Amino acid sequence: KAGVTQTPRYLIKTRGQQVTLSCSPISGHRSVSWYQQTPGQGLQFLFEYFSETQRNKGNFPGRFSGRQFSNSRSEMNVSTLELGDSALYLCASRQVPSYNEQFFGPGTRLTVL
Amino acid sequence: AQSVTQLDSHVSVSEGTPVLLRCNYSSSYSPSLFWYVQHPNKGLQLLLKYTSAATLVKGINGFEAEFKKSETSFHLTKPSAHMSDAAEYFCVVSDLSGNTGKLIFGQGTTLQVKP
Numbered sequence: 358k359a360g361v362t363q364t365p366r367y368l369i370k371t372r373g374q375q376v377t378l379s380c381s382p383i384s385g386h387r388s389v390s391w392y393q394q395t396p397g398q399g400l401q402f403l404f405e406y407f408s409e410t411q412r413n414k415g416n417f418p419g420r421f422s423g424r425q426f427s428n429s430r431s432e433m434n435v436s437t438l439e440l441g442d443s444a445l446y447l448c449a450s451r452q453v454p455s456y457n458e459q460f461f462g463p464g465t466r467l468t469v470l
Numbered sequence: 471a472q473s474v475t476q477l478d479s480h481v482s483v484s485e486g487t488p489v490l491l492r493c494n495y496s497s498s499y500s501p502s503l504f505w506y507v508q509h510p511n512k513g514l515q516l517l518l519k520y521t522s523a524a525t526l527v528k529g530i531n532g533f534e535a536e537f538k539k540s541e542t543s544f545h546l547t548k549p550s551a552h553m554s555d556a557a558e559y560f561c562v563v564s565d566l567s568g569n570t571g572k573l574i575f576g577q578g579t580t581l582q583v584k585p
Contacts, residue, residue, distance in 0.1 A: 361513075390572075400560065400575035410541075413572055447513060457502045457521060457564055459573065461514040 358384055361450050363386030369468045375436040378465045382429050388412075389431040390459060391423060394445040399437035399444075406431050407453070435467075443469045472497045474563050476576035484584050489533075489548040491579045493561030496542065503544045504562040504573070505535055514560065520544065531555070556583045 362381045370376050382389050391403040402415040406425035411438055423433040429450075445466050449459040477492040495501055507519040518529025523538040535546045544561060561576040 392573075399577050400573075402572045402574075405572070417571065449514075458504075458516060458519060459514070461506075463513040 359459055361448055363446075363462040363465050364449050365465060366463065367466045368455060369470060370438050371470050372440060375434065376436050376438060376467060377432055377434045378446055378448075378449075378467070380431045380433075380448030382431070382448075383460055386395045386450035386452050386460070387429050388451045388453055389425060389429065390449045390451075391431070391433050392449065393417075393444070394447060394464070395441075400447070403433065405426075438469045440469050443467060467470055472499075472501065472563050472574050474561050474574055476559075476561050476579050477498040478579050479577065480580045480582065482582040482584060483551045485491065486550050486554055489546070489551045489555065489581065491546040491559050491561075491581065493544045493546065493576060494542050495522045495544060495561070495563050497563055502564045503535075504564070505529065505533070505544075505546050506562055506575075508558045508560065508578075510557075517546070517559075551581075551583045553583050553585065556581055 364379045388407045390405040391402050394400045403417055404411055404423050405413045410424045420436045425431045445464045448462045448465045451459045473496045475494045483489055488536050500522055503520040506513050506514040507517050517533050518527045520527045520537045528534045533548045535544055559579045562573045564573050
C-alpha cells in the first residue's frame with residue numbers, strides 16, 4: 358500500500374505570494390492533519406480534516422487554510438507569505454479520527470525569500 | 471493541558487552501546503504516547519506507541535519504551551546502537567479519546583552515533 362504523498366517536495370516563493378500544498382493520504386484513510394516544522398518552534402499542529410470538514414485547528418493566523426476533497430486528498434493554502442512561513446510542512450493521515458496512529462508523508466519544504 | 475518535555479536536545483553514543491532518550495509528559499487524561507524518528511530530509515516514522523495496554527512497549531528496529539505513570543515518563547531505549555540510528559527523535563502525546571488529530575511534539579533529541 359502506498360504511503361502518504363505530498364507535492365511538491367520543494368517550493369520557493371517570495372514574500373506576499375500565496376502557495377498551495379497537496380497531500381494524498383494512504384488509501385482508505387479519511388483523516389488528514391497538517392503540521393509545520395521549523396527549527397525555532399519545532400513541530401506544530403495546523404489543522405485536521407475529516408469527511409471534508411475541518412475538525413480541529415491549531416494556533417495559526419487565518420492566512421493558513423485548508424480543505425479536503427471527497428477522495429480524502431487535502432490541500433493547504435498559505436496566503437500573503439512571510440519570511441517566517443519558511444518551514445517543512447508535513448501531512449499525516451489516519452483511518453478515522455478515533456484511531457490514534459498517524460502516518461506522515463515526506464513533507465514539502467517551503468522557502469520564502 | 472498536555473505537554474511533552476524531552477530532557478536532552480542532543481545525545482551521543484558509540485556504536486554498539488545502549489541508547490537512552492528521555493521524555494516526560496504532562497496530561498490531564500490517560501495519554502497516548504508515541505516515539506517518532508526523523509532522518510535527514512525525510513518525514514516522520516512511527517517507532518512505537520503506548521495506548522494503555524502493556525507498559526513496556528516494543529517498537530521497530532529494536533527500540534522499546536516503558537510507560538511509568540508515577541514518574542510521568544516514557545523513555546526510549548535500545549540495547550545496542552547502530553550507525554543507522556543517527557536521527558532526530560520525537561516524543562509525542564495525544565489524548566486517549568482520539569477525537570482530536572492534534573499531536574503534541576517534544577522539541578526533539580538528536581541522536582549521534584559514533585563509530
